[in-house]
Amino acid sequence: MKLCLILGDQLSPTLSSLTGLDPQNDILLMCEVRSEATYVKHHKKKIAFVFSAMRHFAKKLSGEGYNIRYIKYDDPNNTGSLIGEVARIISQNAITAVVLTAPGEHRLKTEIEGWPATLNLPVTIKEDDRFLSTPAEFATWAEGRRQLRMEYFYREMRRKYSVLMDQNGPIGGQWNYDAENRKPPGSGLDVPDTFRVQPDEITQEVLALVETHFPDHFGDLLPFHFAVTRDQAVAALDQFIAKRLNLFGDYQDAMIQNEPWMYHSHIGFYLNCGLLTPLECIERAEAAYHQGMAPLNAVEGFIRQILGWREYVRGIYWLKMPDYKSANFLEAKRPLPDFYWTADTQMNCMRQCITETKQNAYAHHIQRLMVLGNFALIAGLDPDEVNNWYLLVYADAYEWVELPNVTGMVLFADGGQLASKPYVASGAYINKMSNYCRACKYKVSVKNGPNACPFNYLYWDFIGRNDGKLRGNPRMGFMYKSLDRMSAEKRQEIQDDSHRFFTAIDANEKV
Ligand SMILES: Cc1cc2nc3c(=O)[nH]c(=O)nc-3n(C[C@H](O)[C@H](O)[C@H](O)COP(=O)(O)OP(=O)(O)OC[C@H]3O[C@@H](n4cnc5c(N)ncnc54)[C@H](O)[C@@H]3O)c2cc1C
Ligand code: SF4
Incomplete structure (x- = not known):
C-alpha cells in the first residue's frame, strides 16, 4: 500500500503523483499543518484561501473514489508538521512506499530528501509536470x-x-x-471589478478557523471572495479573457x-x-x-x-538555490520600516499599495515592482526582511516565484543575474504611470527639501551610495554621467535630505 502526500499548492487533478495509484487501496494524505502555515506569518486571506481550496479538492477526490485522509488544522491529533502526519499514517497502516510530486520550495525539498532515512521507507519524488519547463x-x-x-x-x-x-x-x-x-x-x-465568489459552508468554516488561530497575522480576512475550486478558477479566467x-x-x-x-x-x-x-x-x-x-x-x-x-x-x-537566498550584492542593511505593515506614511503611493495589499493580499506587478520594490531598493532595505515581507503578504506568494522577483528583479541583490540593471525610478515615473501624486502630501515636482517627493532625492542618493558597485554597469552609464554633472551643492542637498529621511524612518517617525 502506497501513501501519496498532496501539498497545499498541488491541487491539480492531473498531478503526477496521482498517476499509477490504486484509488481504493492506496492512501492520499492532505494536511493543514502549523509548520507550513507559520514558517512565515502568511496573510490571513492566503491561509484561508489555501485551506479552503485544499478542503474542496479533497472533497472532489473523495467523490471520485480516492481513499483520502484529510487532517484539519484544529484536529486534536494533528502533530503540526508534514513529517509528523506522514509518520502517523505509516504507524497505523501497512505502507510500503511514499510518493509525492516535487515540492515547489527548496526548503521543503531538502527536508523531504531526508525522509527515506527518517521513515525507513522508499520515498519517490515525481517531476512537477504542471510547469512548462523542468x-x-x-x-x-x-x-x-x-x-x-x-x-x-x-x-x-x-x-x-x-x-x-x-x-x-x-x-x-x-x-x-x-x-x-x-x-x-x-x-x-x-x-x-475582479471575479468574486460568495464563501460557501466550507470556506465559512475555514474563515472562522483562521480568525481563531491566526489573529496576529497580517492582513484583512474579510471580505473574502477568492475562487476555491477549479471550476470557479476557470470562471475567473474566463471573466478576465472576456472583460x-x-x-x-x-x-x-x-x-x-x-x-x-x-x-x-x-x-x-x-x-x-x-x-x-x-x-x-x-x-x-x-x-x-x-x-x-x-x-x-x-x-x-x-x-x-x-x-x-x-x-x-x-x-x-x-x-x-540555495545561495540565491542569501544574496546581498549591494550590502543593503536597513530594517524594513514599520509602515510596510501599517501603511501609516504620508507617501501616498506607498500608502495606497500597502493598504491594498493589506485588504486584498494582492497588488499588481507595477505596484510591487515600481512603488513598493523601488522604495525598498533606493532606501537600501535588507533583502531578508524585504523577501520575508513579500512572501508573507501576497496570496500568490511561494518562494520559487517570490525570491527571484524580489532578490533579482527588485533589489538587484544577485548582482545582475536576473536583471541587467536595477529597476530604479524617481517620483516622475510614479507620477507618469499613476494618479497617486495628486493626493500626496509631498510634491513630485520638487526635488529637494522637506516637501520634496522622497523618491526624488533617494533615487540620486542610491546612485551615489552604490557608485562602487554600479558605475561599471554599461546600462547605468547615463545615470552616472548625470550625477557627475551635478554641482557639489546639489549633491549635498541630496545627501542632507536623504539623511533627514533615513533618520526619521530609523526613529520610527511618520514620513
Ligand atoms: C517584488 C515582486 C514580488 C512578486 N512576487 C510574486 C509572488 O510571490 N508570486 C507570484 O506569482 N508572482 C509574483 N510576482 C510577479 C507578479 O507581480 C505577479 O505574478 C502578479 O502581480 C500576479 O497578479 P496577476 O495574476 O493579476 O498577474 P498578471 O499581471 O495578470 O499576469 C499573469 C500571470 O503571469 C505570471 N507573472 C507575471 N509576472 C510575473 C513575474 N514577474 N514572475 C512570475 N510570474 C509572473 C503570473 O502567474 C500572473 O498570474 C512578483 C513581482 C514582484 C515585482
Ligand atoms: S509625490 Fe512621491 S511620494 Fe507622493 S505619491 Fe508621488 S511619487 Fe509617491
Whole structure:
C-alpha cells in the first residue's frame, strides 16, 4: 500500500503523483499543518484561501473514489508538521512506499530528501509536470550563457509550444510588443471589478478557523471572495479573457488611486496552487486573439508573463538555490520600516499599495515592482526582511516565484543575474504611470527639501551610495554621467535630505 502526500499548492487533478495509484487501496494524505502555515506569518486571506481550496479538492477526490485522509488544522491529533502526519499514517497502516510530486520550495525539498532515512521507507519524488519547463531543461538552456535574459528563454518557449507562431516566426513579425504596453492611466477608464465568489459552508468554516488561530497575522480576512475550486478558477479566467484581456497590454503598467485590480488577470493565486494550469491560460488567451476578442499587444504581453516570466523565474530559482537566498550584492542593511505593515506614511503611493495589499493580499506587478520594490531598493532595505515581507503578504506568494522577483528583479541583490540593471525610478515615473501624486502630501515636482517627493532625492542618493558597485554597469552609464554633472551643492542637498529621511524612518517617525 502506497501513501501519496498532496501539498497545499498541488491541487491539480492531473498531478503526477496521482498517476499509477490504486484509488481504493492506496492512501492520499492532505494536511493543514502549523509548520507550513507559520514558517512565515502568511496573510490571513492566503491561509484561508489555501485551506479552503485544499478542503474542496479533497472533497472532489473523495467523490471520485480516492481513499483520502484529510487532517484539519484544529484536529486534536494533528502533530503540526508534514513529517509528523506522514509518520502517523505509516504507524497505523501497512505502507510500503511514499510518493509525492516535487515540492515547489527548496526548503521543503531538502527536508523531504531526508525522509527515506527518517521513515525507513522508499520515498519517490515525481517531476512537477504542471510547469512548462523542468529545472533540468532550464539548466541546459543556461549552460555556457554569459547572461540569462528572459527574452531569449521566452522565444524558445514560444517555439517549443508553438504559441503565437506562424510558419515564418512570431505572429505579427515581432516577439515582444512591450513598447505598446506602457500607457499611462487614461481618465474615465471604467475598470471592471475582479471575479468574486460568495464563501460557501466550507470556506465559512475555514474563515472562522483562521480568525481563531491566526489573529496576529497580517492582513484583512474579510471580505473574502477568492475562487476555491477549479471550476470557479476557470470562471475567473474566463471573466478576465472576456472583460479585461483586451486592455491588459495598454494599461499593464498603469496605477489608479483606489483601483487595485486594474486590467490584470488575478489568476496568480489559482495558477500557483494548481487550480489552473499555465497552458490552459495561454491557450485561452491565444484563442481570444484568433477570435478577434483582444489585440496582439495584449495577448502577447499576457502570454509572455506566463510562458516567459513565470517559467524563467522558476528556472532561476532552482538553478541558483540555495545561495540565491542569501544574496546581498549591494550590502543593503536597513530594517524594513514599520509602515510596510501599517501603511501609516504620508507617501501616498506607498500608502495606497500597502493598504491594498493589506485588504486584498494582492497588488499588481507595477505596484510591487515600481512603488513598493523601488522604495525598498533606493532606501537600501535588507533583502531578508524585504523577501520575508513579500512572501508573507501576497496570496500568490511561494518562494520559487517570490525570491527571484524580489532578490533579482527588485533589489538587484544577485548582482545582475536576473536583471541587467536595477529597476530604479524617481517620483516622475510614479507620477507618469499613476494618479497617486495628486493626493500626496509631498510634491513630485520638487526635488529637494522637506516637501520634496522622497523618491526624488533617494533615487540620486542610491546612485551615489552604490557608485562602487554600479558605475561599471554599461546600462547605468547615463545615470552616472548625470550625477557627475551635478554641482557639489546639489549633491549635498541630496545627501542632507536623504539623511533627514533615513533618520526619521530609523526613529520610527511618520514620513
Ligand atoms: C517584488 C515582486 C514580488 C512578486 N512576487 C510574486 C509572488 O510571490 N508570486 C507570484 O506569482 N508572482 C509574483 N510576482 C510577479 C507578479 O507581480 C505577479 O505574478 C502578479 O502581480 C500576479 O497578479 P496577476 O495574476 O493579476 O498577474 P498578471 O499581471 O495578470 O499576469 C499573469 C500571470 O503571469 C505570471 N507573472 C507575471 N509576472 C510575473 C513575474 N514577474 N514572475 C512570475 N510570474 C509572473 C503570473 O502567474 C500572473 O498570474 C512578483 C513581482 C514582484 C515585482
Ligand atoms: S509625490 Fe512621491 S511620494 Fe507622493 S505619491 Fe508621488 S511619487 Fe509617491
